[in-house]
Amino acid sequence: MRSIEARGLTKEFKVYQSRSGLTGAFRDLFNRQYRTIRAVNGIDLTIEPGEIVGYIGENGAGKSTTIKMLTGILEPTGGCLRVNGYDPHREREEFVRTIGVVFGQRSQLWWDIAVKESFRLLKKLYRLSGEGYRQHLDRLVEVLEIGPFLDQPVRKLSLGQRMRCELAAALLHQPRLLFLDEPTIGLDVLVKENIRRFLKQVNAEYGTTILLTTHDLSDIEALCSRVVMLDKGNIIYDGDLERLRTQWGDGRRLILELKEEVPSFVLNEKTRGLSVKWEGEGTRYTARLEKGTTVSDVLSRLVPAVAVQELKIEEATTEDIVRRIYREGAAHA
Amino acid sequence: MLNTYLELIRIRFLMMLAYRVNYYSGMIIYSLNIGVYYFLWMAIYGENSTVNGTTAVQMATYVAVAWMSRAFYFNNLDREIAEEIRDGTVAVQLIRPYHYLLVKCFQGLGEGLFRLLLFSVPGLVIVSLVFPIHLPTDAGRWLGFVISLIFAFVINSQINVLTGLMAFFILNNTGLIRAKRVLVDLLSGLIIPIHFFPEWAGRVLSYLPFQGISYVPSTILSRGLPMEELFRYLGIQLLWGILLWIPIQLLWMTARRRLIVQGG
Ligand SMILES: Nc1ncnc2c1ncn2[C@@H]1O[C@H](COP(=O)(O)OP(=O)(O)O)[C@@H](O)[C@H]1O
Numbered sequence: 202m203r204s205i206e207a208r209g210l211t212k213e214f215k216v217y218q219s220r221s222g223l224t225g226a227f228r229d230l231f232n233r234q235y236r237t238i239r240a241v242n243g244i245d246l247t248i249e250p251g252e253i254v255g256y257i258g259e260n261g262a263g264k265s266t267t268i269k270m271l272t273g274i275l276e277p278t279g280g281c282l283r284v285n286g287y288d289p290h291r292e293r294e295e296f297v298r299t300i301g302v303v304f305g306q307r308s309q310l311w312w313d314i315a316v317k318e319s320f321r322l323l324k325k326l327y328r329l330s331g332e333g334y335r336q337h338l339d340r341l342v343e344v345l346e347i348g349p350f351l352d353q354p355v356r357k358l359s360l361g362q363r364m365r366c367e368l369a370a371a372l373l374h375q376p377r378l379l380f381l382d383e384p385t386i387g388l389d390v391l392v393k394e395n396i397r398r399f400l401k402q403v404n405a406e407y408g409t410t411i412l413l414t415t416h417d418l419s420d421i422e423a424l425c426s427r428v429v430m431l432d433k434g435n436i437i438y439d440g441d442l443e444r445l446r447t448q449w450g451d452g453r454r455l456i457l458e459l460k461e462e463v464p465s466f467v468l469n470e471k472t473r474g475l476s477v478k479w480e481g482e483g484t485r486y487t488a489r490l491e492k493g494t495t496v497s498d499v500l501s502r503l504v505p506a507v508a509v510q511e512l513k514i515e516e517a518t519t520e521d522i523v524r525r526i527y528r529e530g531a532a533h534a
Numbered sequence: 535m536l537n538t539y540l541e542l543i544r545i546r547f548l549m550m551l552a553y554r555v556n557y558y559s560g561m562i563i564y565s566l567n568i569g570v571y572y573f574l575w576m577a578i579y580g581e582n583s584t585v586n587g588t589t590a591v592q593m594a595t596y597v598a599v600a601w602m603s604r605a606f607y608f609n610n611l612d613r614e615i616a617e618e619i620r621d622g623t624v625a626v627q628l629i630r631p632y633h634y635l636l637v638k639c640f641q642g643l644g645e646g647l648f649r650l651l652l653f654s655v656p657g658l659v660i661v662s663l664v665f666p667i668h669l670p671t672d673a674g675r676w677l678g679f680v681i682s683l684i685f686a687f688v689i690n691s692q693i694n695v696l697t698g699l700m701a702f703f704i705l706n707n708t709g710l711i712r713a714k715r716v717l718v719d720l721l722s723g724l725i726i727p728i729h730f731f732p733e734w735a736g737r738v739l740s741y742l743p744f745q746g747i748s749y750v751p752s753t754i755l756s757r758g759l760p761m762e763e764l765f766r767y768l769g770i771q772l773l774w775g776i777l778l779w780i781p782i783q784l785l786w787m788t789a790r791r792r793l794i795v796q797g798g
C-alpha cells in the first residue's frame with residue numbers, strides 16, 4: 202500500500218469581499234461577493250512507504266494547504282486522495298491514528314499543563330500501553346534530549362524545547378507517516394541538527410515515511426532524497442535532489458577582484474558570445490556562468506585585457522538553484 | 535474510550551488548579567450573588583410568608599441551590615470554541631482521534647466537577663448555616679435533583695457549543711456570546727423562578743430548552759415536585775438534550791466543510 206496517493210488533488214478557497222459603507226454592508230447581507238483562490242491546482246503525488254520527501258515552494262505556493270488536505274483537516278475541492286489507505290477527511294478518526302503531524306507555527310500540546318501530562322493524555326487517546334510504549338517513550342526522551350523539562354508547562358518552554366516535545370508527541374503512537382510543516386522555523390543551528398539527526402534515525406529504524414515542508418533548504422539537503430516543488434498550486438518539479446542540481450545547477454559563479462577599476466561594459470564586451478551574466482562594479486565583479494560555459498572560457502578571454510588580482514569559484518547552492526527556478530518559473534522545469 | 539475522557543477531566547482539574555486565582559474570585563462573585571438575591575427576595579416577600587404558592591424559606595433555598603448549581607453547569611465552552619476557531623487551533627484538534635466537541639464538553643465537565651466539589655458542596659453547607667434555608671432529607675428528591683442537574687449541564691453545554699460554533703459563520707461573535715449569557719441567566723429561571731413570570735411568558739418558556747438549565751433542578755430541590763411532574767420535567771430535559779444535538783451536528787458538519795484555518 203502506498204503512503205500517499207493523490208490524483209488531481211485540488212483545493213479552492215472562497216474569499217469573501219466586503220463592500221464599503223453602510224449600504225455596502227447591507228448589500229453584503231444578501232449577496233456577498235467572493236473571489237475563488239485555487240490554492241492547490243490538481244496535483245498528482247505518489248509517495249511510497251519509507252521515503253523522505255521535501256515539499257518546497259515559495260510563501261503562498263500551497264504547501265500548508267496540501268498538508269491540511271493530506272491530514273484530513275481540510276476537505277479537498279476535487280481529486281482523489283488516499284493516505285495510508287484511508288480517505289483522510291471521511292475516515293478522519295481512524296485515519297489520524299496512523300499519522301503524526303507537527304505544525305511548526307502552532308502547538309499541539311496542551312499549553313497550560315506539564316509536557317508529561319500531555320504525553321499521558323496522548324497515551325490514553327491512542328490506547329498505548331505496556332512495555333513497548335515505555336521503551337519507545339524513553340527512547341524519544343533520550344534522543345530528543347527533553348528529559349529535563351518534562352515537568353514544565355509548555356508555555357514556559359523555549360521554541361526549540363517545545364518543538365522537540367512536539368516531535369515526541371507526534372511520534373508517541375509510532376505512526377507510519379509523519380507530516381512536518383516547517384518544523385525547523387525559527388530554531389537555532391544546534392537544535393536543527395538534533396532534529397534532522399532524529400528524523401533520519403526514525404526513518405531508518407521504523408521505516409516511517411516523512412513529508413516535510415521547509416524554507417530551509419539545508420533541511421532538504423540533509424534529509425531528503427526526493428524533492429517536490431510547488432509553484433502557485435502546481436507541482437513544477439518532482440524528483441531527486443541530484444537531478445535538480447544537474448538540471449538547474451549549471452550556474453557556477455566566478456568572483457573576481459581586479460587590480461584596477463574597469464567599467465562593466467568592457468567585461469561584457471570581452472565575453473560576448475558566452476553565456477555569462479556580470480554583476481558588480483569597479484574592481485569587484487561576479488560572473489554567473491550558464492549553459493555549459495566554463496571558467497577557463499571566461500578567463501582566457503579576460504586575462505589578456507584586464508589584470509585580475511584574485512579569483513574565487515563558487516558552486517551554485519541548492520538555495521541559488523531553487524531561487525532561480527522560482528524566478529524563472531515553471532516554464533523551464 | 536471512557537478512559538480518555540476521564541483523563542481529559544483530570545487534566546482540566548489540573549488546569550483549574552493552575553489558575554486558582556480565577557477560582558477564588560469566582561467564589562466571591564457567587565457568594566455575593568447569593569447574598570444579593572436572598573435579600574432582594576426577602577424584601578419582596580416583606581410581611582408575606584407565601585408568594586405565588588412559594589414560601590420565603592423555599593425561595594431562599596431556591597436562590598442558594600440555583601446559584602450553587604450554576605457553579606456546576608456553567609462553563610465558557612462558547613468562548614473557548616469561538617477563540618479556537620478564530621485562532622485556528624481547531625484545525626490542530628482535528629488531527630487527534632477524538633470528537634472535538636465531545637472533548638470540549640468533557641473539559642467543561644471537568645471544570646464543573648471542580649467547582650462542584652471545591653465550591654458548591656462546601657458553599658451550600660455554609661449557606662445553610664448562615665441563611666434560613668431548608669434542604670430536603672429524602673433521598674428520592676436528591677436523586678431527582680442530581681439527574682436533573684446532569685441534564686442541566688448537558689443542555690447548557692449544548693447551547694454554549696452552538697453559540698461558539700457560530701464563530702465559523704460570524705467570525706466576531708463576542709457580542710452574541712455576551713447576549714446569550716444574559717439571556718440564559720434570565721430565561722432559565724436563575725434570577726426569577728419561572729412560575730413568577732406572567733402566565734403567557736411562562737407558557738412560552740415551557741417550550742424552550744432554558745428552563746431545563748436552572749428552574750427544573752432548583753425547583754426539585756427547593757420546593758419538591760409531585761412524582762408525576764418530576765418525571766415529566768426530566769423527560770422534557772432529556773428530550774432537549776437529544777434534540778439539541780441535531781443542530782450541533784449539522785452546524786459542525788457544515789463548519790468542517792468550510793473550515794477556514796487562519797495562518798500557517
Ligand atoms: N483559509 C484560507 N482562506 C483563503 N485563502 C487561503 C486560506 N488558506 C490559504 N489560503 C491561500 O492559499 C494559498 C496557499 O496558502 P498556503 O497553503 O498556506 O501556502 P504555503 O504554506 O505554501 O505558504 C495562499 O494564496 C493563501 O493566501
Ligand SMILES: [Mg+2]
Pocket residue numbers: 264265266798
Ligand atoms: Mg505554509
